[in-house]
Amino acid sequence: MRIGLIGTKDGAIRYGKWVQRLSKVIAPKKANDPNHTIFPGFQAVFQSEWSEEPTAKLLVDQKELHLAICMEDRHQAIYKAVSLYANLITSFIRESEVSIDLWIAVIPEEVYRLGRPQSKVTKDERQQSELLMNKKVATRLLMQPSIFDEDNRAAEIYQYELNFHNQLKARLLQHKAVVQVIRETTLTPDEFTKSNGMPARLLQDPATLAWNLATTVFFKNGGQPWKLSSPRPSVCYVGIVFKREALGADENNACCGAQMFLDSGDGVVFRGAVGPWYSPTNKQFHLTREKARELMTLIVNSYRAYHSGNSPSELFIHGKTHFSLDEWEGFRETVPENCRVACVRIREDQSLKLFRLGATNIPRGLAWAESPRKGYLWTKGFIPKLQTYPGREVPNPLSIEIVRGEADINVVMADVLALTKLNYNTCIYSDGVPVTLRFADTIGEILTAGPIQNDLPPLPFKYYI
Secondary structure: OEEEEEOOHHHHHHHHHHHHHHHEEEEOOOOEEOOEEEEEHHHHHOOOOOOOOOOEEEEEEEEHHHHOOEEEEEEHHHHHHHHHHHHHHHHHHHHHOOOOOOOEEEEEHHHHHHOOOOOOOOOOOOOOOOOOOOOOHHHHHOOOOOOOOOOHHHHHHHHHOHHHHHHHHHHHHHOOEEEEEHHHHHHHHHHOOOOOOOEEEOOOHHHHHHHHHHHHHHHHOOOOEEEEEEEHHHEEEEEEEEEEOOOOOOOOOEEEEEEOOOOOEEEEEEEEEEEEEEEEOEEEOOOOHHHHHHHHHHHHHHHHHOOOOOOOEEEEEEEEOOOOOOHHHHHHHHOOOOOEEEEEEEEEOOOOOOOOOOOOOOOOOOOOEEEEOOOEEOOOEEEEOOEEEEOOOOOOEEEEEEEEOOOHHHHHHHHHHOOOOOOOOOOOOOOOOOOOHHHHHHHHHHOOOOOOOOOOOOHHHHHHO
């Protein structure tokens, strides 16, 4: 695996310890418990070697990082801290002939703590900001640019979200760099304790943590941790993503995107246009007919590129809100005539509770077709293999409704259940939400974390999570 490491000197040392630990067997928290599995070592699991020494190692100056993240102006602080990581990565991509599949960005706990929305720097830590600029002035300059380019460039900083993680990923999209952000406290939790000797953070047990982190690293390096035993060929699943622009002047403005998932489990993200897709009246998002057609054209063309020019035989569009007639007609205009299309609304429903006699909850995978177009699917529940229900509350079903088009509701629900098993960002037996919608909010946050170029090409799912 071609892994690039970026972090402080201490972060690099902790990364080495972590990789060394993952190369060995890690005992489960509880023996003979199906909920806790032994981690036999990275190479034993994935048949791939993970070297302690990364393909590339980029060191961030620890003092400079501290001074940056502690600046009084939070926009300037987070932007400067992200720049210390992003600039090193982009310079490497530009100047080196070595190709990196995944960049692991190790961050100190201070960066995690102060690199989030609403973060505040204590008076003792506070550093003077570098630029004579604030959000109020920047907002005015963004609407009415100055004759001085320097002022306009300084104002651009305030277009980025106050989130180190999201901003770093967003700024590296155009450079096609896959990034996994990991806290130092995750790598070597034993080295971080409170004044009373207790752990600084409550983490999963070592074996479970190893499974989760190793799975996402393997996936982002181009591997496929697992696949469905019997996928339906020539079927394409699309999840529609909307995210309101927090920094925009128009409250109706939102960014639209789509996630395409193939029968193989691979995913691609498309960035649509920013426009007045949000309605404050009914609090729903809807595209115009023209924009729906443009977005679906990207999806169909991308599907063909992955399948030697062949079109899908079935296309399911998943969303959290009802699909309008304009959206439906826009989608249909670009899809081949021999392709069956259906728009499916999926949301968690708390109005229906189902109980069973005995000591266990209803089983995961239970479905009830209320009508030919609507059903309820319990994606959470008792799992016989694990002999438990991994939850504390009575499981709520997903309400699944075929809003537009024609499809068999039982097939639709079976597909949704299968899609709950394709979350490669962690290693869990099953998820409660299909992968088409599981990361909708996460992807939306990356798409709106900063001013992304409109010509951003479709990128694999791993760039966003």
